[in-house]
Amino acid sequence: MPYFLVLLPFLFFSCEREERTLVVQPPSAQEASLPQVSDLAPGPQHNKAPSVSNPDENNSWMMAEGKRFYEAYNCVGCHAHGGGGMGPPLMDEKWIYGHEPQQVYATIVEGRPNGMPSFRGKISNDQLWEIVAYVRSLSGLTNQWAANARDDHIKGAPPPNSVPEGTPHNSSEPQP
Template sequence: MAVLASLLLTLGGCEREERQTRTDPPVAAALDGVAVMPVGVGGRPPEVYAALGKPYRTNAYQLSQGKQLYEWFGCPSCHRDGQGGSGPSLIDGWWEYGPDLVSIYSSIRDGRPHGMPAFRNRLTNDQIWQLAGYIQVLGASSADTAAPGRSDRPQTRPAENRAPASIVPH
């Protein structure tokens, strides 16, 4: 009986991660207020992003949504499941337009020269942020506590919550 009571207390103390399936329209519109540097690399996310608690990189539900969009929109066909192909590798974190979230967001939204199409007319702002958050986690050099769920297909790269081996100087 004591074991059952302690189990119930333990489960009662667990807090579920928030899953918001639809962002309020004014918030979604504000998420488009990205300040990109004139050269198209880097910038500042909209203030509402910080007010939301930066969910697109730290929330497992948002990362799972980004992973699903990555598959649905055929990103693996050019990026070879993150390892590179006709598009750059996404698992090394070294990208021509930078690994920061604003650069990734603007690359998806506006496209880039020499092959990266613009997705502004195919995805909502919220979906672009979800996809950008997932891609940033793919190229992260350190592990995060939040990660999307596993795919059912065979894996050709390390899981998103696994960080690449760090180089230790001798």
């Protein structure tokens, strides 16, 4: 037993303690990676996006559907009924991110900083174009004589103010 007591301190001192050395990364690896920033900026765009035609822009029924989706997806919560609430108004001539159909489409799909959420994957492509047509119609950017979607006997006569202008003549003159 005394022999064991003499060896006990040597056993404790002879055991090596585990050493952990931290691996120091080179300075370039420690720098935070910065997110990529797009070149999108408010104001006039100098490099125009390729022109995209909106098939729903000249169809009154599609614009009406756009209004329905505008309300259903709660666009009215921020933009009111075009006049602007806490979001920018859509009835004036000042468009921060552009008024072209593809720019409005991109705004809805991608969202914008400071409040506009992205609707990517939440709204179908057809519904998006219908909303774009409605939003553009709020500030008069679409054809005010958009064609009625119905092309059957129920369509009726065109409104009086859209009939081609006639040539006035006196009732005493012979008519051709």
